[in-house]
Amino acid sequence: MPDSTLSDDESVLARLGYKQELHRSWSGFSNFAISFSIISILAGCFTTFGQAWNNGGPIAISIGWPVISAFILVIGFCMAELVSAYPTSGGIYWWAAKLGGAKAGYYTGWLNLVGLVAILASVAYGAAIYLNTFIDLFSDSYAGSFLGGNYLYQQFFWFAALTVLITAVNIFSSHLLAVINNVSVWWHVFGALIVVLVLVFGPDSHQSLSFVFTERINNAGIGGDGDVTFWFYVLPLGFLLTQYTITGYDASAHLSEETQGAANAAAKGIWQSILYSAIGGWILLLAFLFAATNTDYINSFDTAVNPYGGGSVLAVLASSLSPALFKLVVFISMSGQIYCSTACMTSTSRMLFAFSRDRAVPGSGLWSAVDAKGVPRNAVLAAATAAVVLTLPALYESPSGAPTAFYAVVSIGVIGLYLAFAIPIWLRWKEGDSWQPGPWTLGSKYRWMCLLAVGEIAVTSVYFVLPFSPAGWPGSDDFTWTAVNYAPIVLIALLAALFVGWHASVKHWFNGPRSNIDA
Secondary structure: OOHHHHHHHHHHHHHOOOOOOOOOOEOHHHHHHHHHHHHOOOOHHHHOHHHHHHEEOHHHHHOHHHHHHHHHHHHHHHHHHHHHHOOOOOOHHHHHHHHHOHHHHHHHHHHHHHHHHHHHHHHHHHHHHHHHHHHHOOOOOHHHHHHHHOHHHHHHHHHHHHHHHHHHHHHHOHHHHHHHHHHHHHHHHHHHHHHHHHHHHOOOOOOOHHHHHHOOEEOOOOOOOOOHHHHHHHHHHHOHHHHHHOOOOOHHHHOHHHEOOHHHHHHHHHHHHHHHHHHHHHHHHHHHHHHOOOHHHHHOOOOOOOOOOOOOHHHHHHHHOOHHHHHHHHHHHHHHHHHHHHHHHHHHHHHHHHHHHOOOOOOHHHHOOOOOOOOOHHHHHHHHHHHHHHOHHHHOOOOOOOOHHHHHHHHHHHHHHHHHHHHHHHHHHHHHHHOOOOOOOOHHHHHHHHHHHHHHHHHHHHHOOOOOOHHHOOOOOOOOHHHOOOHHHHHHHHHHHHHHHHHHOHHHOOOOOOOOOOO
């Protein structure tokens, strides 16, 4: 890369108020690769397939995926325009502070940070589920003996172990991470292709087009099949599959200070990662649906009949593939999820670094420190610890056997991130034509795109704090705390703490982004 290009990047960063501290070793492809890896169709499409199957069935997947993906692409376009103008590691937080002042930046930053921690936790936990399953496929005694045969303890053990592994990888070197993410792209492309081919040629039979595009399933225990409750409550809950899978693409913004030609490369990294993931994910999900012929087995929540969980993609694979092909697909997905977890840790730590650099986080001096290799080591360790703590409720089983705690962490990640996205997008819309864009711009299309993006985020955020089953409703005869979607509890507590903190202290000393260079 010519020195002039590198100097241009440093000049843009200097105009935004920062000196170059992180090592700018990432290419445009590497920037795209980290968002593509975090979106990870080998992670979200596998781990949250059951959410859509049980809440809507095939139509929530075959039709819901492309519809929701189109909305998410609009959100991505709006964010691409913002990162082109402001290519900093602070990303979403920095945009909000620049456009709406310190208060907007403060709330946005914390929503973004908590959302990133939750996404990190959920992806690593999902990888642990698949690792636990993969080990079990090679041992007749493992499931009943390891950690007393308690599968929740087993999964949490591997979750903690994987968190230690990806923490070590992130601490080692920024250049190594770029290489890993480049490899991850091709693993996701060819891995997904292999899975699709296995599901085309492996099963003895396939479902019909009518089943894939019209069949409805309601395993939530809420309402009936096809009534008003189904269409306006149950089915939208199934859309969490898409909204969760296609997220984390703000990583292209968080890694912009380590990317060459960031004003263009980071913008393209955001929208291209969304588009390619949406296409690849839809093909992969359709392959699952066509292979889902044993619906009685897949719909069973009786662990004696279906040990993989009602509606899970593991149940689809186990009922349609030979043992050897089943192991192959689980291995491909598990590896993709580990790649994804590594990228999530990178994005989360860079956000914590940037937010701490502006002194918005307690102990900011620790989290904004950079080691000799240009890595915010303490921020990586803090992100890992927070992810483990947030996932502790997953140690308790819900009455239905469904992984309610896992889906709650998923919801926290989705809502936290998308609310953080909505704030700067709304503020950019309010700026109107007076706003100065970067080299990648929407032109006049921002007028309807920004409003559509904010509207979609508002609607989905309401749905994803609702209970997933009747037992999660306070006042229900079957109510139990282990069935509660604790996403609203965490988010309300966070917003309350931010409100009190802002008015009691923060507003008196926090002024938003702080320059670390001389004029």
